[in-house]
Amino acid sequence: MGTRSLSFVRRTPWRLLALAPLLPLLAGCNTVVLKPSGDVAAQQRDLLIESTGLMLLVIIPVMVLTVFFAWKYRESNKNARYEPDWDHSTQLELVVWAGPLLVIIWLGAITWMGTHILDPYRQIARIAPDQPVFSSKPPLQVEVVALDWKWLFIYPQYGVASVNELAAPVDRPIDFNITSSSVMNSFYIPALAGQIYAMPGMVTQLHAVINAPGNYDGFSANYSGAGFSGMQFRFHGQSASDFDQWTQKLKSAGNTLDRDAYKQLEKPSENVPVSYYGSVAPDLYHAIVNLCVDTGKMCQDEMMRIDAKGGLGLEGVNNLVPLTYDKFARRGSVFGPEPSYVASLCERPKNSELSFWNQDTLQLRDMSPLRGAGLPAPGTSPEPTSSLSPL
Template sequence: MLRLRTLLLALASAFALSGCQYHVLSPQGWVGDQQRNLLIISTLLMLIVIIPVLIMAVYFPLKYRADRDDTSDYDPTFEHSNKIEVVIWGVPILIIIALGYFTYVYTHRLDPYAPLDHLEAGAPVEVQAVSLDWKWLFIYPEFGVASVNELAIPEGRPVNFSLTSSTVMNTLSIPALGGMVYSMAGMETKLHLIADETGTFPGRSAHYSGPGFSHMTFDTLSMSDEDFNAWITDVKAKGATLDRTSYLELEKPTIDEPVRYYGSVEDALFRRIVELCVEDGKVCMGHMMMQDELGGGGIEGIPNASAYSYDRARTIDGFGNLIELPDVEVKAFHEAFWNDPDAICSPDFVFAEKKNNG
């Protein structure tokens, strides 16, 4: 009965795992191929040590067990062997050298910021990817269109990604094509991929980012040039307009967002997203850093604090719902400082500031 249960459990496990997709070991792009090769090479090199250790872990206890009959090979005066020392030290050193060499080669070969021009695979496609809560926005600046939770790319042509985030850090991961790079608010990162075959490959965020993380997935549609151009034409015909106003609406947290398209995109919208100044009246990151370099706004700049605030308007609770916080009351701070600079350090003022401004 126990054997039958064990067999049934094994069959159930095999059935459950039969739906798994092993894109890392069966990639569909040059970058994924190179990463798979490095994984296999590293595994084989480490097995040079692991397999002999596993064999010796069984062989030596059996051969030299205390109750064995033949003890003629027992040598109580044995204390050193040059051959053994060469093996136990030389082999690991050679493996480490080999691992270091391959890691160095593949690290430079697979630099995510390095374009794939050496493949001579045709003109690349530019894609600006924005991680939102909890969905992906893909902007095609060359064509003036955008999509949500669907990425279309032409097969056999490099795709140059520019990535950023509206709030927390995320990672763009398409295992079948390889690579995984972070997207961060106020920064622009790069990733270069290519699909060698047509098909639909799953993509997702691989970095936990809140309650909607499990639904932050998308399909990567690898298609021929003709089908890709048809997809662009279809999006232009059916899609809405993505401007600063519609982006701010799209940016609001949603879970399990359906695929949607935008037939036109406002110029320089991605740059404003990176600079955290899509909203009217917000100071862009570049100007903010320039002001900091020049000494900042000083006390006179305190009343303009709302123009530099970004995260406050995007505060959410544990369920992903926006929390409306009261406006920052900087006037009280400003007046208190001018009337009595020492007053801002008093317990009463600190309590009032915490109550009003968090």
């Protein structure tokens, strides 16, 4: 046994040297999460490191003491203290409970503060440590749409848009409004800030700033279908002059992103190259969020306003027209219903001579606590008050 052990020890350094050529491969490791270029991501990094360090204050002593006790009280150590009747120690109880309790209080305090300070919906108060946000420099507004399977970025302040490419000036706050065209996705630029989900029919927000010029990776962090692996883009941190030149390049592209162009762009496609739009329809993002890009389709916010005033009843059930590639509805499946939506509403005639509008002869039922706004009470008209029109 002694000869074998000695031979193994002699061979081990050579085995380690054989692995040396593989060490340069470690240079490809990306540590952007621990070395970000944006102040928000840097604060998140600090919170991660502080939390890990606090937990290690408990974990490391436990691991060390486990090895120590196993070695000290091994069977062969006849000099170890032996007390078979020992069952309690007040001092030991204080150490065991007080240490973890203090760590939990400390960890809870920094987590609570970090959760509020780094709330993605909260406007950032600084662009870097000891550098407050200047009111003379308005935030850059970016409207983000997660499509199948690419990213659309709209710059409402400049009237331009880009696909799979994003840019922002250094040290200028960025206000992202994020939505999705169909399924839930996740917008993530590790060097800038944490990920935030993109969901259809609603807007999520993210506020951040980039502090160093450079080209950074952005991608989807939530699986969304067959083309998910191609949902990557480049984020360019630029000087103010370079950003102005970049927006001018978009304006010179000449393409117009109106509703018809968006409906073509919205169709599923994979590994889409970068493209630019020199002008954007001003109401496009509102229509995307409210699922009413199709002309004549009722917008979601309008539908909610009607619901708040009493609703449309069964007429509004099929008001959302499914996309042409939705499962069951439009993928050639026989299980999907034919799309339909409310095309128009018939209002009560103001100067009607029809007898059924005569309030003197009409006996209204008490519908309390039902309230309507501009709609006749149920049962007061033999004719339907709205009409359905097929797509």
